[in-house]
Amino acid sequence: LCPAGVLPLCRRPPAWDRAARPPPGLPLAPCRAFSDNKIQVELDESSGVAMMKFKSPPVNSLSLEFLTEFSIGLEKLENNRACRGVIITSAVPKIFSSGLDITEMCGKSMEHYAEFWRAVQELWLRLYGSNMVTVAAVNGSSPAGGCLVALSCDYRIMAENPKFSIGLNEAQLGIVAPFWFKDTFVNVVGHRTAERSLQLGSLHPAPEAHRLGLVDELVPEEKLMEKAAAVMAQWLALPDHARQLTKTMMRKSVLDRLVAHREEDIKNFITFISKESIQKSLRMYMEMLKKRKS
């Protein structure tokens, strides 16, 4: 059912990327496996499936460095004709990703806040707009930005451990998820569930996350990678070109909204995050985290 004839057409960068950037300067050299500091990437050329494993203990925080490595890793795979899909998971026990690194948002310069926020946007634009099939194998808790990473994939499988939770809990910290986090969330769970969950800053235990549609499937943790591979094979059975155009059709309006308001969104973030009241609450939150650890 998948005519080979359509395959050669399929690996183009997404529309927002083509419009917004100069011709890619990155080498298109064949990459089989590359591992930098924070994310381990392995590509199985026989299946066309890459694995991205977060390995930035203790909690896979999305620091500026992590985000940059994540974006570059995705771009390399996107430009690699041998790669058609990517499975995203964690090498750190019990945690998928704890989300945006609060230390990047606390006591830093305006320039730093701008650079950091641009990196968060960049990662989301790449991941939500990826031409590859993207499967999140959520093998641990995944609050805030970690949840966004999962929400931006095509499919979410979570370990059925009720101790693992997932959600956009920004409101709990006294901060607000930006509109494109919200748009991504609404596209997955619908308006009502998103409204309630965002206002309460809910972290949903895995079974509840499944009930709400926040994740598509729960499996025992030891079956997670096997299941992710099976789901990936199912999605890769479709001709890439038609699947990609369909994905673009579904996600374009939400991607375009950020592209159109990117600089404004950065300014909003800087204004908000540099308020003394917000800085104070972030410092208190970090203190609390430190105490909890010790």
Place this chain on the structure above:
Amino acid sequence: LCPAGVLPLCRRPPAWDRAARPPPGLPLAPCRAFSDNKIQVELDESSGVAMMKFKSPPVNSLSLEFLTEFSIGLEKLENNRACRGVIITSAVPKIFSSGLDITEMCGKSMEHYAEFWRAVQELWLRLYGSNMVTVAAVNGSSPAGGCLVALSCDYRIMAENPKFSIGLNEAQLGIVAPFWFKDTFVNVVGHRTAERSLQLGSLHPAPEAHRLGLVDELVPEEKLMEKAAAVMAQWLALPDHARQLTKTMMRKSVLDRLVAHREEDIKNFITFISKESIQKSLRMYMEMLKKRKS
């Protein structure tokens, strides 16, 4: 988890209100309890939670007088720093609110229709756009405008009595719910459920309303107020500022739509309601209600 630092920022009027009105002339004097004709309002300053109880027998119709009192009551609470949330319920047995008062729409002048419709809009703009946490404790049937009041809150708890029903049943009367009733409904139950329910003018018994997501929770009637207080406490555990900004983000586009088309919407209402065919069907409906009573 709720840094006090963000609290002082939170009690601003919603954006539509700031833009559209002259500086508030209402007294900001501390109000603990005030009760006019149709709605009893009590504020518990220790918890920051107000209770609004509809007490306009026989059916808590939303007359011009009721709507005006409701809007002013909400505005007073909104401007009172001691108040962070409001629970809306009924003091009339078996009925939450029967919706818009049909006598206001029948055999009156164009000016009256305009004034009435503006009051309906005003109430919705205040309630759907409220910065307070709003919980509907639906302790009786709630058709049409009564359903809108519940839909405009942040959370809906309904007495699990299957004799109580709720829905936007305007189509049954030969009239049409305005677009912002529809938008509010779609935001709660999604497009498909709204389309079917609005076209059929369905009144959903409590269990069905719960299944459709029209209400969030069912409890035995005697537990309703206790549950409402518990839900309120859960929502108030969040820092107000972040919660309010999140709420605005979710509801702004729908609120803005009415603000942008307010006068047009009034004109449409007047044109529609003054049609002889509509007047005739409303008269017939009122006759039927009178006969049913006797």
Place this chain on the structure above:
Amino acid sequence: LCPAGVLPLCRRPPAWDRAARPPPGLPLAPCRAFSDNKIQVELDESSGVAMMKFKSPPVNSLSLEFLTEFSIGLEKLENNRACRGVIITSAVPKIFSSGLDITEMCGKSMEHYAEFWRAVQELWLRLYGSNMVTVAAVNGSSPAGGCLVALSCDYRIMAENPKFSIGLNEAQLGIVAPFWFKDTFVNVVGHRTAERSLQLGSLHPAPEAHRLGLVDELVPEEKLMEKAAAVMAQWLALPDHARQLTKTMMRKSVLDRLVAHREEDIKNFITFISKESIQKSLRMYMEMLKKRKS
């Protein structure tokens, strides 16, 4: 509850139709039953309900001829004051409709592609925007365009046979459902279900289709027509005028989107379908179908 006073107002053509076309030239002569080649139409004037039965073996393909007859049939009923609702079903065992006729899209001229696509658009605009109550009695499989026909009705009842499946499976053929197929689908099942189902080109067995909300109800095949009549009676109990205005309110933005981009959509279709890679995959698909038959 249905004041007769509003009935005389109700049978106007939908807004997109009034704007786009010259005054109707079609005869308004009373039609009771007419049957052309491919669709049998019977109107029961006592109930105001018409039955449209697809009888174009082997699989009720939506050929140019079929689509034209379908559109004209709908227009005749729409203009007939005696007709208030239509039930759409199939006279061919095991198949509702197999969707767009691939032979119309393969090896033909640009002019033919344009004419064909305009006919597909026309059918959808008429059906999704119909003022009549439309009920799909899906008594067999219904892929791609067949699914669109069902999705465009007000209510879908499907025979509960798990061998019958339904879905927008275009991606399986290497082609892409146009945006208005997608919009119609999203309005029924929501964004997430639509995104996943469209990307995978899923054909959902009846029970799964019901679980996803793609069809509203499953009944044993022998009860299908009885159930369809009962549902129709329920919808016709509402005053037409209010129901129609409500339907328009729910569907207008999606209808308007195609009306505004109709020519562009035709051009896109022609460009896409005349690509050699797409032609090749359609030829392969037809070969496969032929082999499967023999």
